[in-house]
Amino acid sequence: MSQPREVDNSVVQKNSWHREMAAIYLIEQGTTIYKEYQRFIIYVSEKPKLEVPIREVQQILVFGNIQLSTPVMQVCLREQIAVVFLSQSGRYHGHLWSSEFRDLDQELVQVRRWGDAAFQFQVSQAIVYGKLMNSKQLLLRFNRKRKLPDVERAIIGINQDIEALEFSESLDRLRGYEGIGAARYFPALGQLITNSRFEFSLRNRQPPTDPVNSLLSFGYTLLFNNVLGFIIAEGLSPYLGNFHYGERQKPYLAFDLMEEMRSVVVDSLVLNIVNHSLFKPQDFDTVPSTGGVYLNQSARRVFLKQFETRMNEEVSHPDLQSKVTYRQAIQLQVRRYKQSLLSGVSYEAFLRAM
Structure with missing residues (x-):
């Protein structure tokens, strides 16, 4: 299996994650995040993909117009990864969390x-x-x-x-x-x-x-x-x-x-x-x-x-x-x-x- 990649060049997407981060910040409008094997793949048109190991993520923050695939939402519900939805400017809208984990x-x-x-x-x-x-x-x-x-x-x-x-x-x-x-x-x-x-x-x-x-x-x-x-x-x-x-x-x-x-x-x-x-x-x-x-x-x-x-x-x-x-x-x-x-x-x- 290939190692997760972080790309750093002039056309890099503006979404944020690196190995010290516990959260993925999705801020670039039009971003799509989907699941491939045990990784999240973050994609913006004509820009390099960002691959993030699912096991290293505690939270995903979604700012504005971002698309999450159904498998991404399913794995977040299963693995207790909180997904928080915000406006583009950062105002809280709501969150995705499985009711199975309510006590x-x-x-x-x-x-x-x-x-x-x-x-x-x-x-x-x-x-x-x-x-x-x-x-x-x-x-x-x-x-x-x-x-x-x-x-x-x-x-x-x-x-x-x-x-x-x-x-x-x-x-x-x-x-x-x-x-x-x-x-x-x-x-x-x-x-x-x-x-x-x-x-x-x-x-x-x-x-x-x-x-x-x-x-x-x-x-x-x-x-x-x-x-x-x-x-x-x-x-x-x-x-x-x-x-x-x-x-x-x-x-x-x-x-x-x-x-x-x-x-x-x-x-x-x-x-x-x-x-x-x-x-x-x-x-x-x-x-x-x-x-x-x-x-x-x-x-x-x-x-x-x-x-x-x-x-x-x-x-x-x-x-x-x-x-x-x-x-x-x-x-x-x-x-x-x-x-x-x-x-x-x-x-x-x-x-x-x-």
């Missing part, structure tokens, strides 16, 4: 816990604590040498918000502190950008209206899909969250469990990418009808590789003596949540050490 007993526990106010509050308090702590740590780390007064004031304010969490008595109060912390954090994050070609002072989305917001939104989309994949793989329903809520049915548990990982995985990555000039303003396109700003396809491929590199970086996690990748840390956090559901152990957020 109804666990989902019944989730439903009972969903009505347990004390459980919901404890998990939500831990999530907000983790998010604020990791946000503060990022600001401390990047401001250690620069010592910018505005960033120092934001750190002091976030620290006050963290201390106030202990005295919060309702989910609404927790959501309030999370919102206040974000209002302090993002302007301070913008102060830490040293690349004069990029500015950022306010978080906006749907659509993002500047390049930095575009990078954050795209990074959060990728993080969300990794969290979602692990939730499904653990036999949990992603729709029964604790902190996030709304009238429409959405994967609120994935939104919950990604919160503590936002600054750790995405924000620090975006800050490094921007400050090291990996992108130029010309790498972004603006949609005239909405004002939305998005990475073009070539630049998106670069970002995907940077994201995967970050996900494969090693970090300490208290549940294991040896270091784990960020992707494994996310899996461990999903398992921590599962344990809190089933055994009553308090959920603890992931905290990145300085």
Whole structure:
């Protein structure tokens, strides 16, 4: 059998996968993916084919107009490879997953816990604590040498918000502190950008209206899909969250469990990418009808590789003596949540050490 091939030349397709990746990112419109023996074959007209061993894939992300053959969908269902469907700009549409792998007993526990106010509050308090702590740590780390007064004031304010969490008595109060912390954090994050070609002072989305917001939104989309994949793989329903809520049915548990990982995985990555000039303003396109700003396809491929590199970086996690990748840390956090559901152990957020 021939070895998997990765082609690197001027007509290479813009879809992304390499041997360190656990996910296939299908971003080039008109792509077809089909199955041949134990490999996925990714094909775009008049471009070299990309061959990927099925055993090395955990997730397939489909952006926009991409064709999946029936055998591809069948093997994904059989091998528990999550397929996530998104718009071309990265908005979540839905996912493909076999109902055979649902654990109804666990989902019944989730439903009972969903009505347990004390459980919901404890998990939500831990999530907000983790998010604020990791946000503060990022600001401390990047401001250690620069010592910018505005960033120092934001750190002091976030620290006050963290201390106030202990005295919060309702989910609404927790959501309030999370919102206040974000209002302090993002302007301070913008102060830490040293690349004069990029500015950022306010978080906006749907659509993002500047390049930095575009990078954050795209990074959060990728993080969300990794969290979602692990939730499904653990036999949990992603729709029964604790902190996030709304009238429409959405994967609120994935939104919950990604919160503590936002600054750790995405924000620090975006800050490094921007400050090291990996992108130029010309790498972004603006949609005239909405004002939305998005990475073009070539630049998106670069970002995907940077994201995967970050996900494969090693970090300490208290549940294991040896270091784990960020992707494994996310899996461990999903398992921590599962344990809190089933055994009553308090959920603890992931905290990145300085």
